[in-house]
Amino acid sequence: MSAAEATMDTVAHDAMEGGRPRRQLLRSELRLMARRRRNLVGLATLCLIPVLIAIVLAVVRPTQGESFFSVLLGNGLFVVLATLAIEMTMMLPLAVSILSGDSIAGEANIGTLRYLLTTPVGRTRLLVVKFASLVIGAIVGVLAVSLVAAVLGLALFGAGDFVTVSGVPIGFGDAAVRIGLVAVYVALCLVPVCAIGLFASTMTEQPIGAAIATAMFGIISQILGNISALDWLHPFLLTNYWPAWTDLLRVPMAFDSLGKGLISMACYTAIFGTAAWARFTTRDITS
């Protein structure tokens, strides 16, 4: 007992001397995310899509002729674009919705939130760290999917000239840079989803509820975006500028929609981030 106490005292002394770098909590948060089997399975599922796309395209590849496809298929990086286009309609936003819906509500649901807050983690700090880890999670998702698509695409279709949307072929290096930019833009599109999910997550103790609410927000936004009678509303929709990444594939690149897209993302992130903060810092934690 006395030996243990003596150690405890020196340890206590150390504890008081050295403050702890604040990164520690973010690292812990990322570890928590990375260790959840559900998240790993989800990531694997996301990465399965480019595999399917690549295989299907390889099988149906036109053997000869001048078809549009055969021109596109000269460069395997096309698979990255096809994958991101398909996954942004549903899978990536859904994955981010689940992840972010879980962020606060998941901790509230199992009760760990009260222990984190009495440790104490300041509420604002916890929210910032959760948001940062969600954004990192979204980036990892987009990056993993893009890498799988790129590697597989290049292996199956080679690295020939890349045909842009404008019809002008560009070299491999240029194409790789542009597709990198596409991935960055797509990842940025998911940042407001993180903010919306974080807000939803502060409203409930049911992570599934928060995830569904967030996913519904994106889905409704896409539905409204397809109703042309509502075109006055379209610029304000969450998903309106998501497909603008095609402008990165023009010669020269067009930045008009992309710029508006970035502004839209910043607005959504600011609004829902603030709402999450206002809610979470004043909420009674009864879970």
Next chain:
Amino acid sequence: MSAGTLAPARESDSRAVRAVGLGKRYGGDHLAVDGLDLEVPHGAVYGFLGPNGSGKTTTIRMLLGLIEPSFGHCELLGEPIPGAAERVLPRVGALVEGPAFHPYMSGRDNLRRLDDADPTTAPETAATRIDLALDRVGLLAAARKRFRAYSLGMKQRLAIAAALLRPRDLLILDEPTNGLDPQGTREVRSIIADLARDGVTIMLSTHLLSEVEQICSHVGIMHRGKLKIQRPLDTLTDDAARRVAVTTPGPEAAAAVLSELGMDDVTRAEGRAGALLGDTDADKVVVALVNAGVPVHGFAVDQPGLEDVFVSLTGEGFDVSG
């Protein structure tokens, strides 16, 4: 020891826990806690008692800054809560409404996560402190098991370990022995006693009156959101009503004598008679009985115990207060 060096200069009126007119109103008119004046002196082991639903947990949540009081205010270690929560809470270990950890992480990883979250501890000492805390609650052997595989008692121990991750000046423990086996209960009591000896103030919410009688120096009893009584344990029963109990073959005659002496609430039963002692001198009762020719086989003055006081303040009913 450690607690002494960490504590701030103590003003004479400083309290480890203080609540002034503290209250919480839910949904417009339901008062979960109603104007609580709570004082836990430094170094006390304060037994916080009350039936289920009497507002203990709501009070503890307000003290820890988890919920906002509707009125009144509170402070821990002399600092206002929730205002100074981030400054003062590192010195406060808490167990609130049972253990809660990530089910798929091991006990050690769960403690690691809480330690990572504490901005005032040094990461280099984390591994040592975690193992010490696990050792102290007897969980070292199960440190690598996933939390979901723990028994209820092991979960409870892990929650106590979390409260002991670093030296604290104040521990607020909500039913710390809940779900523990008798050995575990004894160990936790001895841990609490050790900590109290080191000068750590402990606020302990519990249903177990025997636990309170064994380890507490102070007692507060809550009922329907109000604090009914709060004082040092040894003076708790001072002005509670003492009773005399006479063992006799002639209970009727004995009861008559007790009535004659002006005592209230006289009872008679087979071979026994009793009454409230009141202001009567206990010595005179025996003399009067003997003078009246009542055979006295036994005579006792019963000091009511904690349980009697508890029941007299909170009622006999089994129903929870709504």
